[in-house]
Amino acid sequence: MQRTQAGWTPPGPGRDADRERGRMATAEPSPRQQFLAFLHEDADTLSAEIFARFFAYRPAARAMFPANMVEHRAVFMDVLVYVVRSIDDPDAEPAMMAFLSQLGRDHRKFGATTEDYSAFRKSMAMVISQRLGHRRTPEVDKLLLLLVRATTELMNAGAAKDTGPAFVEATVVEHIRATRDHAVIRLQADAPVPYRAGQYLSVRTTLGSWRYFSPTIPPNPGGQIEFLVRTVPGGDVSGPVVAGTRVGDRWRLGAAHGSMQVDRDAGGDVLMVAGGSGVAPMRSIIVDMARFGENPRVHLFYGARHPGDLTELPTLWRLSITNPWLTVVPVSEEAEDPWWLAGADNRYEPGMHSRQTGTLADVVTSYGAWSDRRVLVCGSPKMVEATVDRLLAAGTPPGNIAFDPY
Ligand SMILES: Cc1cc2nc3c(=O)[nH]c(=O)nc-3n(C[C@H](O)[C@H](O)[C@H](O)COP(=O)(O)OP(=O)(O)OC[C@H]3O[C@@H](n4cnc5c(N)ncnc54)[C@H](O)[C@@H]3O)c2cc1C
Structure with a gap:
């Protein structure tokens, strides 16, 4: 593990x-x-x-x-x-x-x-x-x-x-308030940002403190980069970033970390389990894999508290239509959205895998041990711990599991 x-x-x-x-x-x-x-x-x-x-x-x-x-x-x-x-x-x-x-x-x-x-x-x-x-x-x-x-x-x-620059400066070019608690932030960096799909970056927003955020898209020579940020209640940075980021803000993007990846040459199919903004590195890996015609099969369970919190579902769904190796299963702990998320549920389209209700740990392990899969898990520390524990109990070999707790 x-x-x-x-x-x-x-x-x-x-x-x-x-x-x-x-x-x-x-x-x-x-x-x-x-x-x-x-x-x-x-x-x-x-x-x-x-x-x-x-x-x-x-x-x-x-x-x-x-x-x-x-x-x-x-x-x-x-x-x-x-x-x-x-x-x-x-x-x-x-x-x-x-x-x-x-x-x-x-x-x-x-x-x-x-x-x-x-x-x-x-x-x-x-x-x-x-x-x-x-x-x-x-x-x-x-x-x-x-x-x-x-x-x-x-x-x-x-x-x-490390001989490259300690950080790259970037300008916010778009801020999309996807829900009350989630925002997509797009930036144009002054230079290409060195990272691998699946890694996370040390990021300093206009608030001055450094936090880790995972790009939702792979690196590119144009220096375009996107993050999905979720408000942590009471947090110093995430709430103000979700609510108050402005086009033109300057951020600093520091060193990349993490070794979460899909080695396409290693063989073996992949299980991805992503909770909330933990979908960011998975999305980046999937977009990167979509450059190739042939890939290992990838089964992504994407979960959140409410159905309407699954903000990346439409993109992932469209990716799965054009990439037959990808299956996306939406999971929500609650069956219904609260009234303030009403309308967000219109992300569900005919043909999509039907949404499962329950915790990611429950839903994923209800399909068995996934013992033949390489498993990537990413999300809040609580979600990661519960999912990894349940997978191990179900018989997933520890050596097959890699995880990043947020
Ligand atoms: C490897 C890694 C990658 C990450 N990638 C992303 C990402 O792509 N998008 C994103 O939105 N966030 C991501 N995070 C989380 C992010 O770095 C911050 O920790 C989070 O935004 C909270 O920062 P804050 O300043 O608002 O809270 P803080 O002021 O730092 O903390 C406030 C309180 O919330 C608790 N807390 C902090 N973080 C969390 C959390 N994640 N879940 C529950 N409680 C928490 C703290 O213990 C503290 O009690 C990542 C974290 C790690 C470690």
Whole structure:
């Protein structure tokens, strides 16, 4: 099973957590366990001190970070825990190194320099060793050294490897309010945007904060790009983007991430499960595949809360008419639209696969295990977790599943 997300959130425990817990219960804690316990002990103060020290060394770097650092510091501590768990673990270390390298590439958009990495390295080493105090041993010090080097040097090296521009500027040329909660945003970039169909981009809107959005169309030399954005209630960026984006707004499009794709040469048919705006990368992959006459069979379950939320259905339906390898099954949790979505249901056309009612997890697994398919899942974390769990329970081999939680 492959979680393709490679942005800020580390991709899950690097080390077998149960194995660690078992060892902890029976024997003296290992240096790694002591270090992990220390990181968990007072994570908030530790991260606050590291960043305070860093900003004292590099005052100009403060502008790279959000005004409210609480969430950022929490994610930073998750990264430290992930790295410590993965160090010297042959199963986990390569993924950890790739993750940090990609994180470094992503940080180019903030303008992070080698001097910043070196100041951060110094800040981490000083604050952590001071706070470890009497718990320092040669083994713990070795872990600290590896942690500090991994986080700063691998990120800096990852950034240095990427020689293209850190971001491409783009102008909003169209904003379509598809429903109350969804908008399609089309942009004309100043230069072609480097990504692969199925990947997502780090995007900075006029609101100033960076978020991930997945293009709904494949890359093209003209630099045209389109996103489908859904309002997350209470969110800082998504709601204002859906409601307030204006033609002429300038956005920044940063590094591409993610490895969700259909390898046409690998053979085997494909099951796609997309919830809400999670349809964006699937649509991009399908549009890309439509360039070829022959393709693996693709079965797409496209789900949302209400029938009228399935804003991409007409496009996908038309694609399925002209591409016989594609089957699109609409799914909605509710059978009827609420009154404020009334009229949106006119997306349903005669001949379309009849809409199924239920959660994506229920509907998809009601057809069996799909054990012969390569499976791509994308949508909200809750939808992805439920769908992946149910597929595994139904007998889908874990190695066949790739997913991107939004
Ligand atoms: C790999 C990836 C690709 C993505 N692609 C798209 C895309 O193509 N289109 C799109 O609309 N969005 C996409 N997202 C989600 C997007 O990046 C933002 O997370 C989302 O728009 C919320 O941002 P916000 O500033 O409005 O909310 P925030 O202010 O960041 O968060 C507000 C609250 O909502 C919660 N929250 C944040 N995101 C979600 C979510 N997705 N579901 C439920 N609760 C959430 C937070 O935990 C917080 O409590 C993607 C996310 C990832 C990780």
